[in-house]
Amino acid sequence: MTDMLTSPHSSTIAPERRIVTAIPGPKSEELHARRMHAVSAGVSAAFPIYIDHAHDAIVVDVDGNQFIDFTGGIGVTTVGHTNDALVDAVRDQVGKLTHSLFAVAGYEPYVRVCELLAQHTPGDHHKKSMLVNSGAEAVENAVKIARKYTGRTEVAVLHHGYHGRTNLTASMNYNMHPYGTGFGPLAGSVHHAPNSHPFHDGLSGAEAAKRTITHLEKRVGASQIACLVVEPIQGEGGFIIPADGYLNALADWCKENGIVYVSDEVQSGMVRSGAYFASEHFGIIPDLVTSAKGIGGGMPIAAVTGRAEIMDAVHPGGLGGTFGGNPVAAAGVVAVFEDVERRGLINEAKRIEATLMPLLKNLQAQHPVIADVRGKGAMIAIELIDPATGEPAADAVKAIQHYALHQGVLFLSAGTFGNVLRFLPSVVMSDELLTDAMGVLADALESL
Numbered sequence: 369m370t371d372m373l374t375s376p377h378s379s380t381i382a383p384e385r386r387i388v389t390a391i392p393g394p395k396s397e398e399l400h401a402r403r404m405h406a407v408s409a410g411v412s413a414a415f416p417i418y419i420d421h422a423h424d425a426i427v428v429d430v431d432g433n434q435f436i437d438f439t440g441g442i443g444v445t446t447v448g449h450t451n452d453a454l455v456d457a458v459r460d461q462v463g464k465l466t467h468s469l470f471a472v473a474g475y476e477p478y479v480r481v482c483e484l485l486a487q488h489t490p491g492d493h494h495k496k497s498m499l500v501n502s503g504a505e506a507v508e509n510a511v512k513i514a515r516k517y518t519g520r521t522e523v524a525v526l527h528h529g530y531h532g533r534t535n536l537t538a539s540m541n542y543n544m545h546p547y548g549t550g551f552g553p554l555a556g557s558v559h560h561a562p563n564s565h566p567f568h569d570g571l572s573g574a575e576a577a578k579r580t581i582t583h584l585e586k587r588v589g590a591s592q593i594a595c596l597v598v599e600p601i602q603g604e605g606g607f608i609i610p611a612d613g614y615l616n617a618l619a620d621w622c623k624e625n626g627i628v629y630v631s632d633e634v635q636s637g638m639v640r641s642g643a644y645f646a647s648e649h650f651g652i653i654p655d656l657v658t659s660a661k662g663i664g665g666g667m668p669i670a671a672v673t674g675r676a677e678i679m680d681a682v683h684p685g686g687l688g689g690t691f692g693g694n695p696v697a698a699a700g701v702v703a704v705f706e707d708v709e710r711r712g713l714i715n716e717a718k719r720i721e722a723t724l725m726p727l728l729k730n731l732q733a734q735h736p737v738i739a740d741v742r743g744k745g746a747m748i749a750i751e752l753i754d755p756a757t758g759e760p761a762a763d764a765v766k767a768i769q770h771y772a773l774h775q776g777v778l779f780l781s782a783g784t785f786g787n788v789l790r791f792l793p794s795v796v797m798s799d800e801l802l803t804d805a806m807g808v809l810a811d812a813l814e815s816l
């Protein structure tokens with residue numbers, strides 16, 4: 369109780385960056401020593417700081433340093449850290465019903481989340497959902513459902529994709545390291561096909577789709593494939609936006625061949641891209657959609673949503689898990705959906721793009737190391753390439769992250785070659801903070 373009274377309420381944080389100690393500060397250093405003793409070395413850390421509290425777009429570390437957060441917990445806190453509506457809903461729910469296991473005895477928040485997902489995922493056909501705990505679990509379940517529905521075994525994925533850290537999803541990732549190295553045998557029946565990456569391959573959507581489809585038809589056979597799992601905007605791969613018509617051609621091919629088209633929107637979904645789900649930008653209506661990160665606003669929850677006839681192909685008891693769709697996390701999702709509607713947060717994601725894009729294009733004009741600026745909504749990235757050699761400039765990304773950290777800005781890297789700097793701000797980040805942080809980025813680029 370004393371603690372609650374003396375600790376600062378997160379919503380009173382001044383919306384500004386503020387560095388008051390060396391980075392890392394003494395308390396972070398102390399925590400780090402404890403971590404090194406107690407936490408597995410297999411769990412890495414991008415930054416040497418430890419967070420005490422956070423609100424909207426600002427995180428405060430244990431030493432009182434304030435950072436403008438462009439990581440959003442990797443695209444999770446889209447509606448802002450400690451979003452007021454979310455915190456209220458979670459507080460209410462945790463004292464009402466913390467757990468019952470939906471498969472034992474149900475509760476309303478689970479059902480409400482499934483209704484909201486049906487309403488806001490692309491397409492107006494009859495949709496159903498099932499809830500789990502993590503993005504990887506959602507992808508695993510989408511594959512299970514597609515296999516049961518089609519009676520087929522094979523799974524198709526794209527180069528530069530990322531789908532999680534379980535055995536099956538590690539097999540579906542493009543990068544073997546660090547996700548799969550030494551963990552084999554990984555799952556079989558997973559087939560990797562070339563993607564569309566207009567900045568690098570120069571192919572039109574139709575040309576890239578032909579390359580993908582030919583690969584899968586020759587190497588696997590369309591009649592063997594249960595599902596094609598695609599991120600509409602590849603996240604970890606470096607915010608890759610496919611060429612116009614690419615995804616549409618793949619979706620058409622899936623339809624013609626009885627393949628379930630799964631849109632993995634764990635990162636791109638839930639308002640992040642300036643639409644509820646990024647598939648909308650491309651006019652795609654997926655058979656199944658996976659969502660996680662942003663839907664719970666920080667609560668651990670994930671979902672598979674899709675055509676009722678596909679979702680119902682599974683026998684009772686074939687899907688589930690102890691914590692899936694936990695009432696507290698589900699209440700969080702409901703609060704996030706309501707807050708998005710109440711505060712028009714899709715427009716805020718568009719505002720982020722409108723503010724960031726010109727600032728980044730301006731930096732690109734001054735710094736040839738910025739080879740590409742791309743993204744949608746609050747999902748924007750710059751790709752850094754050494755202008756002298758044409759090689760991916762991962763070291764420049766690291767140097768920028770290091771510089772910005774010491775100035776009170778947290779930037780995240782991405783990309784198969786680690787040479788993409790990605791911006792995943794909360795959509796409630798103000799234009800003032802965006803502009804201030806881009807000033808820090810400009811200084812970081814000067815310092816290279």
Ligand SMILES: *Cc1c(COP(=O)(O)O)cnc(C)c1O
Nearest residue numbers: 502503504530531532603634635
């Ligand atoms: C993060 C991510 C996952 C995995 O989600 P977890 O919650 O970390 O298991 C799956 N797919 C995509 C596209 C992701 O970005």
